[in-house]
Amino acid sequence: MTPITIVEGRRLALSNLDKVIYPGSGFTKGEVLHYYATVSSALLPHVHDRPVSFLRYPDGPEGQRFFTKNPPPGTPGWVKTVRVPRSEDQLAEQVVVADLATLMWAANLVVEFHVPQWTAGRPAVADRLVFDLDPGDPASVVECCAVALWLRERLAADGLETYAKTSGSKGMHLLVPLEPTPSERVSAYAKTLAQEAESELPELVVHRMAKALRPGKVFVDHSQNAAAKTTAAPYTLRARASAAVSAPVAWAEVAGCLDGGGPAALVFLADDVVARLARDGDLFAPLTDPGRAGALPRGGARTAGAS
Known part of the structure; x- marks a missing residue:
């Protein structure tokens, strides 16, 4: 069974916790999640109100890697998203990592977090x-x-x-x-x-x-x-x-x-x-x-x- 945990009142299904993400050191997905939970109070202010792009690498750095700005399939309804300019005539939804629950949901996807130099309320x-x-x-x-x-x-x-x-x-x-x-x-x-x-x-x-x-x-x-x-x-x-x-x-x-x-x-x-x-x-x-x-x-x- 996929473990279910409650983070700030949100139910999260955390999968494959024993999966090794970094083979060189044996660092597992569970350790990835633990790391992000531990540093969350430092990380969250730096992504606050910024649309986040994800570089996903679910099978580790040597597996498939793909960059996405769109909310991934299955994004929970409680995850905050904002509409931001994607081109001169197009708006698109992006995730905002607004709290610990969202951070842990995203970390479960195994991602790098990338942000622009502006906040969602003031694009560009x-x-x-x-x-x-x-x-x-x-x-x-x-x-x-x-x-x-x-x-x-x-x-x-x-x-x-x-x-x-x-x-x-x-x-x-x-x-x-x-x-x-x-x-x-x-x-x-x-x-x-x-x-x-x-x-x-x-x-x-x-x-x-x-x-x-x-x-x-x-x-x-x-x-x-x-x-x-x-x-x-x-x-x-x-x-x-x-x-x-x-x-x-x-x-x-x-x-x-x-x-x-x-x-x-x-x-x-x-x-x-x-x-x-x-x-x-x-x-x-x-x-x-x-x-x-x-x-x-x-x-x-x-x-x-x-x-």
Whole structure:
């Protein structure tokens, strides 16, 4: 029989709890569900009121993977959905992970959680800026750390505060809390800074996606600021070989990785993240504080150090 549990008054059928999702470590579906229940108080604020896209991998990272923005078949009627723009002339339903019950229902599907930089009530008006730092072999997260530290300083010159997390794969994500700003303007600003990073660090950075340009360099992907794009949410498990998490990190850890810690210093598995939360709390909590939101400079990016 499929176990039935009650979460916040909602009946959930949780299936195949002994199924191994991550063969390398033997991490089971039951452990996936336990992880999400344990980190829910940190994860939920970062997906609050945001339409969620799912990367599903029900048979593990080596099985079939498929990305969906539509509510999956069988979505319970109590799961909150919102109508959001899918194109210029089309609205579509997407799930909002509004509570623990919805989080556990979605986790039972075995998914990565991806969200846009805007909330459901204000489509295409971003309250966050994001950079996805993607290293091209033989570069690694160590090179990403060097780029992240440069971008942090550069964004600070424009009065913006930056927070870092691992991607859960090879790279890093940088997020900046913003006063609500049209996504088109945020995208233009982010592209300008990516180009500036390439100009200042030509041996290390590329701002274009072409794979031929990327070996040994860090691709500063600014495109996820487009209104139609999404980014892996903080604390989501990733469909990778191990139960790796997209985990917030302190800037001291970023500097430590660059100063000899090596790539392994910024790999965090589910159990690591649970322990980190117990010790440090949510390092990304300031992203949900409206008082931390910064304003983009008028007229686009300024020269670093300019008044």
